Amino acid sequence: MSGLTREDIDYILRLVDGSDFEELTLEMGDLKLELRKAGAPAPLAPSAEPASTPRPAPAPATPPELTGEGLEVPAPLLGIFYHAPKPGAPPFVTVGDRVGPDSVIGIIEVMKLMNQVTAGVTGLVTEIVAPNGEMVEHGQTLIRVKPD
Amino acid sequence: MPRIARIFIANRGEIAVRVIRTARAIGIETVLGVSEADRDSLGARLADRAVCLGPAPASQSYLSVGAVIEAAKGMGCDAIHPGYGFLSENRDLAQACADVGLIFIGPSPDNLAAVGDKLTARGHARDAGVPLVPGATVATTEEAMRLADELGFPLLIKAVAGGGGRGMKRVDHAGELASQLDLAMSEAAAAFGDARVYIERLVTSGRHIEVQILSDGMQVLHAGERDCSIQRRYQKVVEEAPAPHLPDTLRAAILEAGCAFARHIGYRSLGTVEFLVDVAREEFYFLEMNARVQVEHPVTEEVTGLDLIALQIAIAEGQPLALSQDDIGLVGHAIECRLNAEDIGNNFMPSPGRVSDAWFPSLPGLRVDTHMQPGAMIPPHYDSMIAKLITHGATRAEAIARMRDALRVIRLEGVRTNAPLHAAIMEDAAFVAGGVDTTYLPDLLTRMDTTP
Missing domain, CATH: 2.40.50.100 (RNA polymerase II/Efflux pump adaptor protein, barrel-sandwich hybrid domain)
Structure with a gap:
């Protein structure tokens, strides 16, 4: 059997959370999973729907975008x-x-x-x-x- | 009279597909409740809508009365079909349906209470004049020992709340009674949330014969019997209708006893009364009543020409049966082989995974009830039964010959199945002769092991 279930990913998230590592990249066949801790210097948090266009570097601008993303x-x-x-x-x-x-x-x-x-x-x-x-x-x- | 317009199906696998098939034929919409693991199943695609009940473990999805009721209401359904297993004989679901105005396509909560617990069911059987295997309920090892002295070995321990073979233990001598009792009670507690067990004399050479009941609450009819003696660890493997070589007087008595039990409890729906039959002595004993559609219902459909699911729905709508006993005739013989995803070479270990190829072409007299198709996923969380091959012939020999052909022709690749076992059974002289008892399959497996 291949592929990761939601439970698997939750388990991996807990492992990463409890570790000293800031990020994890996992590749299994066609599947690639990238995880970064919140606060880590990374452009994107793990998301089920990756943004289709690259976002500009997060400027400290206000107000935050409230357009249904996230x-x-x-x-x-x-x-x-x-x-x-x-x-x-x-x-x-x-x-x-x-x-x-x-x-x-x-x-x-x-x-x-x-x-x-x-x-x-x-x-x-x-x-x-x-x-x-x-x-x-x-x-x-x-x-x-x-x-x- | 309420006519059902949209059915919520609270089940999965082949029976979900089977219910959708009849619903489409009679113009009823379907909504299928699925777990996360079954979102891409054939049933989910065939139903008019599919709605996710919860995560893969059945306790959080297919066994959640709350999720099923809310989903059925939220989707605008007027009835729930529970299939078999899962919540099919759950009194709470039937009661919750009644409370919120949904039609439960099954018997009343009272009927379910009458048969749901083996002790209550035995009481009703006694009152209905239906013969019983000697036995009683026990709570402690001491009680079990006293009862064993009365009954003699071998004994069978069964969960009071059980069914489907789970929680059943065979005990051959006093030395293993205590440990088997503990095991049975903990299994019963885990599987049914009820640790009570029941001990009865094990009738070692018996045939498992069951009566298909159809009742609209006024008229109790039978649609003949099925022989389900070919079992491994109390799980049915091959079923057939009618039961081969059953003397006419014994057959008539069994069919009448089934109807008498159903009449006694005021049963209203589709149901099955199971008996253990000692053909040599021409005796039979009540086992239990299953208040739902059975896995093996297709063999009855093939010999009677009835659509049992359609009748079950019509009864649930409150329609009187448009049949009398004389209208139900039997034509020919039908056999069902349950294809399970299991590895018969490795102690029948389940073999879940992705099906790479699935091909069930039309053959004369062959019916296939399945949710398998190329690419289908068999999740590890549920029962391993993935397809039922049903053949019908003018004679039993023809039905067997057609099953042999079917087993040679069909393809189901990517997972291991018990198809080789079915092929061996169909070739075996004792099966071909007909009328084997429940010791047959364990014996055959021993013979297969010792035959190079």
């Missing part, structure tokens, strides 16, 4: 996605908010059980992708976050 935060389980803790309440996050790995970005309801969803990354929210109150499947993109 990492996709996937639904950890299937259910109904809610933007806010209860109807009428302000949403957990909006575009332009800064989130950390443990920031709650929404709730997924599965048969009346509410599951908090966290961002899992540090950065700026660039897009709320999944609509409020609708079913999301496992792995569906909920929001996008531009990592620091």
Whole structure:
């Protein structure tokens, strides 16, 4: 069997995280995986959707680009996605908010059980992708976050 | 009467494809719930929509009642077909469907409770006047020892909550009772979340014969019997209909006992009542009722001409059966070989991986139920059954001859399969003579090992 599963990549990420190395390049047949730690001097964080055009060197310019780029935060389980803790309440996050790995970005309801969803990354929210109150499947993109 | 417009299929593999086939034929849309490992499966492509329930491990996808219910509702489905295995006999799913207004294409929660637990099912069998193998439930080694003294060895330990052969242990003498009991209880706890076990006398020379039940709640019909005696470690390998060399009086008694059990519990759906049959003594014992479509349902379809999935859907819609017992006739003989991705030369180790080539051409009397095609991935997370070859002939000999042809012609490359074992069975004199019991396949494997 060849190829890497998501679990494999998560495992490799944990290994790299716990090591002194700043980056890792892994090549297996046709597959090439490049990982760099956040804060490492590198142009791109690991992304499921590499930018199609090379981006200019990150200038310290403001405001940050809020055009729907960045990492996709996937639904950890299937259910109904809610933007806010209860109807009428302000949403957990909006575009332009800064989130950390443990920031709650929404709730997924599965048969009346509410599951908090966290961002899992540090950065700026660039897009709320999944609509409020609708079913999301496992792995569906909920929001996008531009990592620091 | 509610007509189903869109079915959510909570299963995978060949049975998902089988349900899609009938749904398309009768004009019902399908949504298939898949795990991450099955996103590119044939079923996912054939269904009108596929939705990812969760990660590859079944506990987080195919066994998640919550994900299945939310997905079915979110996709606008009005019914759930559970296939076999996974949640097919799960009372919680059937109840959750009832609670949210979805049609469960299967029996009622009460029916599932009546048959889901071996003890309850035995109680119903006794009340229905259906014969039982002597046995009882045990909680401790001491209780097991006392029961063993009464019953005598060999014994069979079964999980109360079990099915499909998991958690079953054979015990030949008192010395191994304690260790096998521990093993059975821990397996039962791991597989079913219920460590209770049941011990019964092992009837060593028996045939496994089961009755296909069709009931709309008013009329309980049978669609004949199937012989599933060719088993390895309680897993069926070859099935056929009708059961060969079964005396007419015994056949009639078994079919009537199956119907009596289903009538007694007020069963309404497609189901199967399994019996262990001692042909020499003309005796038979109730084993269990499976409240779902069986893997081996195609042999019944081939000899009766019925579409059992279509009937199951119609019953779930609340339609009365448009059949009487006299309308169900049997024509010829059908045999099914279960092709598993396993290495028979290496102790039947599963052989997952990518299928490089898959070719199942049409042959006279051959039906293939499969989700395999070139490039298909067989994930390591699930059952190893990847295709069912079903042949039908005017006679049993013709069905066997057609199966031999099919096994020579079809190609399934890239993974190891048990096709060579099926070829050996189809050539074996005892199988060809017909009427073998459940000791047959272990014996054949021993003979194959010792034959150079």
